Amino acid sequence: MTVFSILLAAVIVACALGVVFARSPITAAVSLLVGFLGLAVLYLALHAEFVAAVQVLVYAGGIMVLYLFGIMLVDNQVLRLTRQVHFQAWPAFVLVLALFLWMGHRLYHSEYAALPGGRPAATATADAESSESPSPAADNTRRIAKVLYGDFLYPFEAASILLLVAVVGGVFLAKKEV
Amino acid sequence: MSTPALVLVGFLLFCLGIFGVLARRNFIVVLLSIELIFAGAGLNFVAFSDLWQNLTGQVFTVFLIAVAAGEAAVGLGLLIALYRVKHTANVDEARELKG
Numbered sequence: 001m002t003v004f005s006i007l008l009a010a011v012i013v014a015c016a017l018g019v020v021f022a023r024s025p026i027t028a029a030v031s032l033l034v035g036f037l038g039l040a041v042l043y044l045a046l047h048a049e050f051v052a053a054v055q056v057l058v059y060a061g062g063i064m065v066l067y068l069f070g071i072m073l074v075d076n077q078v079l080r081l082t083r084q085v086h087f088q089a090w091p092a093f094v095l096v097l098a099l100f101l102w103m104g105h106r107l108y109h110s111e112y113a114a115l116p117g118g119r120p121a122a123t124a125t126a127d128a129e130s131s132e133s134p135s136p137a138a139d140n141t142r143r144i145a146k147v148l149y150g151d152f153l154y155p156f157e158a159a160s161i162l163l164l165v166a167v168v169g170g171v172f173l174a175k176k177e178v
Numbered sequence: 179m180s181t182p183a184l185v186l187v188g189f190l191l192f193c194l195g196i197f198g199v200l201a202r203r204n205f206i207v208v209l210l211s212i213e214l215i216f217a218g219a220g221l222n223f224v225a226f227s228d229l230w231q232n233l234t235g236q237v238f239t240v241f242l243i244a245v246a247a248g249e250a251a252v253g254l255g256l257l258i259a260l261y262r263v264k265h266t267a268n269v270d271e272a273r274e275l276k277g
Contacts, residue, residue, distance in 0.1 A: 006183075009184075016191050025204055039221065046184075051236050054243055066251070070206060092197055096197040100189055103193075104186065107182055112229075159245070165248075
């Protein structure tokens, strides 16, 4: 199990590297697609079945198809022949490396580094109680629905308004005469 | 996999996404790198949701995917508008607010 997740994490990181360093945007998009599918499998391993399904349906099925359409509308040979990497790549690399090292340092000295995947005792008993239900995946979806339509009802409605505004804005930006 | 290792993978995705946004010239790849940043944040949410056995992190990941979908719609609208005006997807060409 651990070997499997480490392999999965390696695949995800390799796909992320492919997104950033690929020459052709199509390669970058397909690499991101594979990375998102790997991320969905990792979510399954973390007992987040509903999020894994949403990740596959919305990301891999919807957003990536949108991106591929965008690439095919815009991509041309001139774009591929121009220098892909900006002159500011080296300063950016130093900045991002410093950010990563700082975040890793904070993680290493945090309370989470002390507990190697172990859970507090109270949640372990709650986990044992919930494991009595027949189907854990269905149970995950039911519990998410209760939280989503209970505590997070207003954010949920706000998200629907955000999506509506974003889609109308996208159409407005892309239409012929602005 | 332990939670710190998962968080580290999330950091790595986040930092690679920031590097892609800063270093690439192709507008599409910049948008894809922003998706990488979202993915890193979502992995952190799910990892801590699994650690504390609390579903709020997973609900936030669902919200994050909705926000990413909105970002993709607006970003592709901008991309097509840029291509119509400048006939390129190079972000360095877009220097003026009005074409």
